[in-house]
Structure formats: structure tokens, C-alpha cells
Amino acid sequence: FAGNVEAKSHTKKQVIAHRGASGYAPEHTFASYDLSHNVMGADYIEVDLQMTKDGQLIAMHDETVDRTTNGTGAVKDLTLAEIKQLDAGSWFNDKNPELAKPSYVGQQVPTLDEILTRYGSNAKYYIETKSPDVYPGMEEELIRVLAEHGLMKTNKLKKGHVLIQSFSNESLVKMRQLNKKIQLVQLLDRNQVDTLTDAQLSELKQLVMGIGPNFRDLTADNTKRLKSYGFVVHPYTVNTEEDMRRMNSYGVDGVFTNYADVYKRIVNEK
Ligand code: G3P
Ligand code: CA
Secondary structure: OHHHHHHHHHOOOEEEEOOOOOOOOOOOOHHHHHHHHHHOOOOEEEEEEEEOOOOOEEEOOOOEOOOOOOOOOEHHHOOHHHHHOOOOOHHHHHHOHHHOOHHHOOOOOOEHHHHHHHHOOOOEEEEEEOOOOOOOOHHHHHHHHHHHOOOOOHHHHHOOOEEEEEOOHHHHHHHHHHOOOOEEEEEOOOOOHHHOOHHHHHHHHHHOOEEEOEHHHOOHHHHHHHHHOOOEEOOEOOOOHHHHHHHHHHOOOEEEEOOHHHHHHHHOOO
């Protein structure tokens, strides 16, 4: 019995709230994270990182503030104080009138430090180093902020409180050089998964515990191949119920989704 319970808990599919509950609320705002974490009970809050002119890590997908705020310009050319003036919610109301809420107006761009303060060390974070080539020192700053919040302790890392993901292998190598224990996930570009040779996968397994492929590339066979190397497999970004069920049928370990509520319902079905 004990063995069964353990096996079950190890195979629990992880609900990774992609940019928070970004199917319902403006991505990478507290409105979005509150919904995915406090209301939907997703396992992970997914955070994309960019770095400001004054070296602060903020949650934003793009290298510029143009799409998700009322401002313009590259994050690297703006100070945190300047970015804090921006409205990171109204664009969502304009784009999605059927989902618009007055409370989204005036949402601010959160810093990583503010996110970790708000959700604490019991929440789990799936953090992506975005454009690390644009931001020298990003990895060092990330580890410093995580440590300040007690998230670099071995037991927290072991339990998967923090996973670091990147499309940049170089950035993941750097994270490993800075810390031996932190758990890493290699994201793969579209069409990349089937180009990886056995030798490349073996080498990658020395560095990362997981692979994040584009879900459109996954098949039953290549998922099985990745699993045979011992990788955890977390495809992105799976937003329809049909695709979620298909990914589960391949044996993935969870998915990045804008609809954490939908995936959670599916994984909890008896
Ligand atoms: O991090 C997984 C997935 O989010 C990668 O794509 O562009 O949404 O960050 P993107
Ligand atoms: Ca991401």
C-alpha cells in the first residue's frame, strides 16, 4: 500500500499556471497569479523574467513593455520606478471585453521579490530566464532573490518549490555553475524535440531534470523516448481540454496552461 501511495504521489500531474491564470486575467499580474494560486489551486506559478535598467527582476514575457502595458520601450532601458508607473491590466480589458474587469485597470508589473513575498515559500514557482543574453547577471540576481526568500535551501529545492526553465542552454549551464542543487528544465523550440540525438539527450540529462517541449511536437513515441532518459516532461502551452487529455495519454508529467482550472479538473478526475 505504502508503495502505491508513493508511486501515485510521484506521478501526480503538475498544473503549471502559465503567466498565472492568463486565460482569464492580464498575464503576469497579481490578478492573474491570485486567481491561479489562491482560487484555482494550481501547483506552480509560471514566471517569465526580464531585468530593468537598474537591475531589478520583473515578471514580463516580452523584452518590451509595449504589448502588456500602456507604455513603450525595452525593459532594459527603463527603471523599475518607470515601469511601476505603467498600467499592466487595461490592455487585457480592451482585448477581451467579455472577460474585462474594473479591477484589472491599473494592475502593476510585479517584481520577482514582490511575487515571492506575496505567495511565500509554500507556493511553487516555475521561473524562466528570458533573453539572458540581453541581461548579464540575471542568473546571479535570480539566485540572490530566491535565497533572500529562503527558497535556495536544499529541502525546498528537493521538493521542487523552485524550477528554473530556459530556452537558453547557456543560461541553464550558468545556473548549474552557480548552484549544484537547483532543479532545471530545458525548454525546446518548435520542431526541436525530434532533432535531439541520443548523445544530446544523455548529455542534457546530466544538466536538467525536465524537458519543456512545444506541445504540438509531442507524440506518444517521442514522449516515451524522453521518459526513457528519466526526464520529467512538461509541454507548453496546452489550452484545450482535448489537447490536455491527449498530452496525458502520452504520459506527460503536467502541462503549462493558461487554464489551470480546466487542467486541474481533468487531472483530478477519478
Ligand atoms: O515557459 C514555457 C512556455 O511559457 C514557453 O513559452 O513564450 O510562453 O514563455 P513562452
Ligand atoms: Ca514562459
